[in-house]
Amino acid sequence: MPQGEQLIRIPLPKFQDIPGILKRFAANNYKPFLLSLLSAAIIVLSFPTANLHFLIWVFLIPILYMLYEKGPSRSLAYGLLAGFLANIGILYWIFNSVLAHSNSFIGAVVALCALSMYIALYTIGIWAFTLGVVGTSLPSFFLPIFASSLWVTMEYLRTHAFTGFPWALLGYSQWNILPLIQISEYTGVYGVSFLIVYFNVSLFQFLKSRRWVPLVTSLVLIGAAVATGNTLLKRNSVNAAPVLKTAVLQGNIDQYKKWDIVYEKEILDKFTALALTAAKQKPDLIVWPETAVPGYLPEDEHLSVWIRTLARETSTYHLIGAPYHDPKESDRFFNATFLIDPNGDVIGYHKKIHLVAFGEFMPFRNFFSIFGFDLLNTLGDFTPGHKPTVLTVKSVKIGPSICSENFYGSIMRGFPEKGAEILFNQTNDAWFFATSAPHQHFTMNVFRCIETRRQMLICGNTGISGIIEPTGKIGQTIPLFTTNYALYNLSPNSKITFYTRYGDVFSGLCSLITIVTLGIWFSVYIREKRYVKILNRLQKIQQKIKDLK
Template identity: 35%
Template sequence: MLSLHEPSASIGRRRTGCWLPTIATMAKNEKKTILTISRKALFDVMLAATTGVLLTASFPRIGWEFLAWVAFIPLLFSIKDAQPAASFRMGFLAGLVHYTTLLYWVAGVAHHYGQLPGALCALILMLLVFYLSLYPAFFAMVIGKLRARSIPYYATGPFIWSALEYVRSFLLSGFPWENLGHSQYNRLHLIQVSDILGVYGLSALIMAVNAVLFETWDNISRNRGFAWKSTLSVVLVTACFLTYGTWRIGEIDRAVEAAPKRTIALVQGNIDQYKKWLPSFQHETLQRYGSLSADALKSAPDLMIWPETALPFYFLYDRNLTRETLEIVRTCGVHFVLGSPSFRKMGEEIRYYNSAYLVDPHGRVLGKYDKVHLVPYGEYVPLKRYFPFLGKMVEAVGDFDSGRKGQVLLWGREKIGVLICFEAIFPELARSMVQNGSQLLINITNDAWFGRSSAPYQHLSMVVFRAVENHLAVARAANSGISAFVDPVGRLLDETPLFEKAIRSRSLPMMNYKSFYSRHGDVFAIGCVLL
């Protein structure tokens, strides 16, 4: 019996000895696989985060605009073999890093001027960032899915990205802050195409360059050769943009020389935001603006511009302060654009507006523009009916109402359009004024809310595109800076420093011009959405 069982036991021992190394090897290989996956996942996270950092660095205040042309390459690498859900996460992460570092100043505004706790300010910022990050997340998921079907990034990315930027400009009241194309605001020859395609056309080109560089690198690394067709295509389109820009600058410069001119003076009062609305400081505010306006008369201006709510009272209602203001106007003997809050009684209801008045040298009011696109939670409370506990972040008498879109002010025989504060980031508002005959655009703003953050520089960069899209000059008066002029091809002129009293004067052309973009709007962007 023993002889019968011994072989069996021996075989069992041999079998056990044979399997033990195999199990150990499998466990070791599985551990290596897990480590490899973990390292790849960590590397992909780093790539996506790098895209966010590069994007922010391409915008003011860092302003390394060349980075925009390569910023998306790390993200594209991180999603090239990923499933849709993983691509969505990588895109969301890239957006999270980008918008947090781009819009960090939102928390500061809420804390310093909204008097909100730090934790709540951080929550407000992150809610905004989470919402905005959905756009690059959706972008990454869609182009990744299409690439899995052998459709390369360069064939889809430019159009999907531009479509998403356009949707972001109006969805949930709209927030087209620093679109990809805005990073190139100081590249005059490139941005002239905005008078046809809007900023979205430039965004598409930048994305196309990113995609082609990625595909070229990826093909070479996989020994598939150089992507000649796509590379030549994007080089040709870029050359067309630059050639068109060179020709258009020459054409517009010649039109500017022939156009009638008006001398415009900008007055930057640099009024402390904490004191601005104090009744005890109102007289001093008027004295400061009056003194600066008197100094500006040396340039013999035709029009003097004071910033948004430069008058910290209800103009034409507060009699003594209104009388003092009109005395300054009569003494100067020129036309004025004055920023002031206003109200209108509608039966038992009172409606408040953020307004700009055009006043002639005799103190007569020639016209009034009421701000159309209001700042959520700054000038009105969205969804107030459903969330009555929500309040505005800034002090005000009540919710503001919107004015009439496209309204222009008649200045003698000429027409001017006024954009108040962040209305200047919405191209359709400027375009509606040009369609109604505006020959000059004015932007009055109070960027003191932003402190010395990058926000004032970002805000100014977008104003450049309103000039280029419509080929009109822009005169920008800001309470604490940055005040500046923008000529019809986008040159920034006479910029003021932040938080200093300043005056600037310049002769500007009154252009009777309507570009393709002025007449037809966002045809390219809408086409991208329809695709």
């Protein structure tokens, strides 16, 4: 050490001092931050891959405590904080995906933080603020109803507004509690979210004011849902006789090899080997993942010839995910899936209806280009399809959805509504890498099966591939990041469920309750404000009369 300089020693706390430090930390207005962090941690741990689903039933208690302690404005801030931290923990995979594509650390951080804050605003932020403003004037028995309806309304808006991103809705946390989630046949996933929020709010009312009626009501509702679910489980557990023997190919192609011409032969050889091996089991249909073909059909003639030859060699039908572009039609490009017959002819195709923002198309391109954001694929912008397409394989009608279309019950119900008896989902989750995202994506399919009472066969490039029954029970799966195929015997079902026929009626009812309640509250608020003004004027007049005397 140079002469004249002194070593600065930083005293470290002793072990016995730690409890006191924590008490001082909590006393210095850090309690709201800790409570926000607690709510966020509970939310993250309730979803895959932790799957501590029971925790979600108390996740709002810390937020509600702050709401009544700090008031609406503070609740908005801390609600946003809790939602932001929770989404960082759930959507962390976005950082990996953006970083791998752009090599921009800052860009990856901005993308993750922006989306996390956007979703936080839709859920806990606006919800906590609105409840803080309106909730104190509502009857105690009606407060859980309004709070749950408001939450469902915000989830529905998040599902559809600005392209929509309904990832990790509350109800999805209960994907493996089959008796409870059977109500989705009538309410969609929103019914499960409603019950979770209802219980949270009624439990807080009981803990804070010993109001037991809302808590008992919530327990009765949950019990009724479970009892109904057990009945529905028994009713839908028996499938019709299997009639469609289907093979699923999991190619396990690296995301950054898919569109590199250097690896085209490797990809073709891998899928050829898988298809020929699976064909030895004589399946009726072979299903490939989303965008499995490394080029455009039918534009790339050599790829069309390859598929035609392979179909004839395997003597069976193929459902193949591939980008679609036909120069004779237009200059538009689509993410599509093609049904190929045993002669190698294309007999139908489905164009993906709902595209992923920043993954398949660039929203507000002029604005985001200022910040250097670009698509996370090398194919450019896709054009969305217009409607679900039902295809027929050996007299069985199938509904072939593509990747993120399974986010939306409103899209998936369109397939059975048009006659589909079995559902498929072809996906490419390679750009999620080894994160929790493939698991969270896969479990959304559980609700789509219950809503429509259809078997669904999922075929993923890197996984997870597998089958889900009409009850939501997950069957045999192919593990992530393995190259393999699997055989499944599929049973068609032509039953039309309440959800298939009427869609999101439940969320519409919740939205109506929310709008009417806010409308009544606002009209009363305006009247009270006018009344206060009149009283103030009368008081001033009385004061002037006194002054004159």
